[in-house]
Amino acid sequence: xxxxxxxxxxQGIGTMVAGxxxxxxxxxxxIVLGGILVYLGWKGILEPMVMIPMGLGMIAINCGxxxxxxxxxxxxxxxxxxxxxxxxxxxxxxxxxxxYTLTFSNGLxxxxxxxxxxxxxxxxxxxxxxxxxxxxxxxAELGTFLTLPIASAFGLDLKESASIAMVGGADGPMVLFTSxxxxxxxxxxxxxxxxxxxxxxxxxxxxxxKLMVPKRLRAIKIEQKKAPKNYDSKVKLAFSVVLCxxxxxxxxxxxxxxxxxxxxxAVRESGMKHIYDFVSGPLLYGSTFMLGLLLGVLCDAHLLxxxxxxxxxxxxxxxxxxxxxxxxxxxxxxxxxxxxNYNPVIGIAAVSCVPTTAKVAQKIVSKDNPNxxxxxxxxxxxxxxxxxxxxxxxxYVTIIPYL
Amino acid sequence: xxxxxxxxxxxxxxxxIIGFLVAGxxxxxxxxxxxxxxxxxxxxEIMRLKRLRKYHQKMAKKIEREAIKIFKIYDDKxxxxxxxxxxxxxxxxxxxxxHGVSHGTSDLDLIDYHYREDTQLMYLKKxxxxxxEQNNQTNFSKEL
Numbered sequence: 001x002x003x004x005x006x007x008x009x010x011q012g013i014g015t016m017v018a019g020x021x022x023x024x025x026x027x028x029x030x031i032v033l034g035g036i037l038v039y040l041g042w043k044g045i046l047e048p049m050v051m052i053p054m055g056l057g058m059i060a061i062n063c064g065x066x067x068x069x070x071x072x073x074x075x076x077x078x079x080x081x082x083x084x085x086x087x088x089x090x091x092x093x094x095x096x097x098x099x100y101t102l103t104f105s106n107g108l109x110x111x112x113x114x115x116x117x118x119x120x121x122x123x124x125x126x127x128x129x130x131x132x133x134x135x136x137x138x139x140a141e142l143g144t145f146l147t148l149p150i151a152s153a154f155g156l157d158l159k160e161s162a163s164i165a166m167v168g169g170a171d172g173p174m175v176l177f178t179s180x181x182x183x184x185x186x187x188x189x190x191x192x193x194x195x196x197x198x199x200x201x202x203x204x205x206x207x208x209x210k211l212m213v214p215k216r217l218r219a220i221k222i223e224q225k226k227a228p229k230n231y232d233s234k235v236k237l238a239f240s241v242v243l244c245x246x247x248x249x250x251x252x253x254x255x256x257x258x259x260x261x262x263x264x265x266a267v268r269e270s271g272m273k274h275i276y277d278f279v280s281g282p283l284l285y286g287s288t289f290m291l292g293l294l295l296g297v298l299c300d301a302h303l304l305x306x307x308x309x310x311x312x313x314x315x316x317x318x319x320x321x322x323x324x325x326x327x328x329x330x331x332x333x334x335x336x337x338x339x340x341n342y343n344p345v346i347g348i349a350a351v352s353c354v355p356t357t358a359k360v361a362q363k364i365v366s367k368d369n370p371n372x373x374x375x376x377x378x379x380x381x382x383x384x385x386x387x388x389x390x391x392x393x394x395x396y397v398t399i400i401p402y403l
Numbered sequence: 404x405x406x407x408x409x410x411x412x413x414x415x416x417x418x419x420i421i422g423f424l425v426a427g428x429x430x431x432x433x434x435x436x437x438x439x440x441x442x443x444x445x446x447x448e449i450m451r452l453k454r455l456r457k458y459h460q461k462m463a464k465k466i467e468r469e470a471i472k473i474f475k476i477y478d479d480k481x482x483x484x485x486x487x488x489x490x491x492x493x494x495x496x497x498x499x500x501x502h503g504v505s506h507g508t509s510d511l512d513l514i515d516y517h518y519r520e521d522t523q524l525m526y527l528k529k530x531x532x533x534x535x536e537q538n539n540q541t542n543f544s545k546e547l
Binding site: 128131134149152158231239243246250391392395 | 414
């Protein structure tokens with residue numbers, strides 16, 4: 001009985017002691033952070049579908065560390081495996097390894113999420129005002145562009161800089177895809193940082209809007225000169241086919257994402273009810289949930305101790321902040337072009353976190369003027385945001401390797 | 404660093420160009436949809452106009468055919484004459500002034516050229532009648 005080692009019996013505690021105080025502190029920090037994320041998700045301040053599994057995953061991975069043959073490890077997954085034999089062995093032991101290897105690290109889960117997002121998009125809003133919506137979306141990519149030289153000045157190489165700059169596009173699947181293509185070694189921390197911050201947009205952007213747009217302008221009700229038009233499903237289907245062809249033709253590297261997005265739109269508009277129900281329900285929510293879960297279990301203490309993580313945290317928030325500012329500046333430009341008949345708050349919806357930012361914009365405006373309905377214009381800008389971030393992904397993946 | 408800033412600006416400009424190109428394509432689709440919508444909503448009116456046009460064409464053809472038939476019935480030679488065709492084997496009437504080839508001074512007067520034989524006969528009869536009436540009047544005034 002006296003031979004039983006307490007730290008070997010309760011390996012969670014034992015690994016805390018064995019790993020050293022820095023690692024132990026990092027693990028405790030992440031456990032607490034996981035708890036906070038679960039709470040904020042439950043309260044509805046952050047997106048619960050991502051934050052609750054992510055927070056719980058963070059808690060489980062940092063508590064459930066154990067002694068393995070070659071040091072500390074876990075029975076969830078190992079993201080750094082590349083050797084085929086080792087991978088096959090681990091896939092039979094770590095229960096989330098097959099999900100990670102076969103859906104996450106090849107971008108399949110991002111494509112599934114994009115398909116689901118496609119089924120949520122009503123492209124009528126974009127068809128009504130394509131130039132205004134695309135202009136706002138282009139302005140809202142300010143962070144994606146400005147973070148690239150800033151990250152480079154921080155000491156990251158160009159591919160790493162481009163990957164973290166994509167956080168400014170506020171599109172999780174795009175960040176995942178770009179980092180997979182350009183900085184595979186930073187793919188885990190960049191994706192974690194991106195999703196963590198994307199959850200924060202729901203809570204953080206209203207403050208930015210209130211800071212930049214006075215109440216008088218937030219309450220503007222747009223006078224519509226023409227009645228909003230409802231486009232036929234045939235037109236929307238043609239839209240998805242033509243745009244998918246054009247964008248895939250221009251950027252073959254991002255074609256899986258374009259294909260997934262427009263396939264979602266096509267499923268929505270073609271009247272395939274059972275497929276629509278499947279893609280917009282189980283596939284989208286199941287993929288988002290699994291994404292949150294995988295991101296959570298990827299947040300082990302070693303991630304926090306990566307010397308680049310602090311830089312990535314700063315650059316990620318900078319990118320999102322600059323994009324938000326760019327969107328609002330775009331909103332102001334439209335306000336002046338339309339001679340006051342435009343609500344600048346719509347600009348924040350151009351940051352393409354579908355449909356979160358559009359909902360945020362409507363919520364802010366409704367608070368100041370319950371009669372002002374901007375959701376249509378906001379969704380148009382929101383959808384354009386997805387298209388522009390896909391275009392930038394294509395440009396970065398194609399051009400950056402040549403710089 | 405300046406090279407990177409320049410490259411970033413170039414990529415930004417490229418994104419704007421492609422973005423507006425995409426907006427243009429979307430606008431084209433919207434315009435096409437609008438015209439399709441217009442066509443659908445006015446399809447009944449367009450069909451009615453098409454039917455009317457077909458009927459007009461049919462009627463015009465029928466009238467033309469009838470007119471040709473009448474020409475044939477009354478042995479009207481004006482059409483052939485204007486095209487330089489002369490079916491008269493005796494050539495009492497020279498062929499029309501065709502392809503810039505002149506037949507020289509014609510023996511026929513304007514009435515010969517421009518009126519059918521029956522009209523000419525009618526004209527001659529009328530002329531004769533008028534002459535007769537004139538003679539009668541002169542005789543009557545002489546008698547008085």
